[in-house]
Amino acid sequence: MQFVRRWWPVPILLGLGAVAEQIFRAQYPDAVGHAAGHLDSATPLFLGVAATSVIFWATPRAWREPEVVIAALTWIAALGWVMIANLEIVTALGSRNWTDADVERLGESLPGFVEGHDHVGTALKAAVVTAILLAITLLIRHHIGAGAAVGSIALSLVFPPWITPGAGVVVLVVATCMARRKRLRQVGAAEAPEGVSPDPSTRAET
Numbered sequence: 099m100q101f102v103r104r105w106w107p108v109p110i111l112l113g114l115g116a117v118a119e120q121i122f123r124a125q126y127p128d129a130v131g132h133a134a135g136h137l138d139s140a141t142p143l144f145l146g147v148a149a150t151s152v153i154f155w156a157t158p159r160a161w162r163e164p165e166v167v168i169a170a171l172t173w174i175a176a177l178g179w180v181m182i183a184n185l186e187i188v189t190a191l192g193s194r195n196w197t198d199a200d201v202e203r204l205g206e207s208l209p210g211f212v213e214g215h216d217h218v219g220t221a222l223k224a225a226v227v228t229a230i231l232l233a234i235t236l237l238i239r240h241h242i243g244a245g246a247a248v249g250s251i252a253l254s255l256v257f258p259p260w261i262t263p264g265a266g267v268v269v270l271v272v273a274t275c276m277a278r279r280k281r282l283r284q285v286g287a288a289e290a291p292e293g294v295s296p297d298p299s300t301r302a303e304t
């Protein structure tokens with residue numbers, strides 16, 4: 099029960115992000131073929147908001163550090179741009195069940211289709227760069243270690259951005275939660291009377 103009391107916000111926040119994504123998808127029932135792919139690419143914003151919420155929950159001091167807040171908001175804004183750009187393409191295609199081959203032959207004839215792809219490319223780059231910036235600011239403020247920062251940056255660079263732009267933020271979520279667990283264990287050890295082992299429920303979090 100101690101574990102549940104200490105960590106319940108994590109599944110709640112991630113679950114809310116997943117539910118919001120499904121509600122969003124339901125607004126575009128006619129998106130099929132190539133449009134369905136771009137609808138998938140429009141959704142990282144929801145879990146991105148959930149992920150950054152977990153990071154700030156795990157590191158409450160970060161709320162008082164403007165550079166961390168700005169970096170996180172900038173990444174979220176870039177994900178919002180990714181969503182809007184992909185929706186340009188979804189709207190241009192409408193209910194057309196086009197394959198990639200159809201898109202190559204006919205896509206340029208659709209208003210907003212080419213522009214939408216240009217916007218997606220730029221937005222994805224912005225999302226990757228801002229995710230890296232978030233990792234760097236968390237490192238500078240000593241919320242994560244160098245290993246976690248390097249891992250996050252590397253994952254953001256190598257993971258396909260059209261699937262999840264700035265995927266390295268997942269590493270930041272794990273790293274900040276691990277740092278929180280370490281702090282809780284230190285507090286539990288400090289509060290235990292001399293000669294008495296810390297609360298077993300604290301050890302159970304390992």
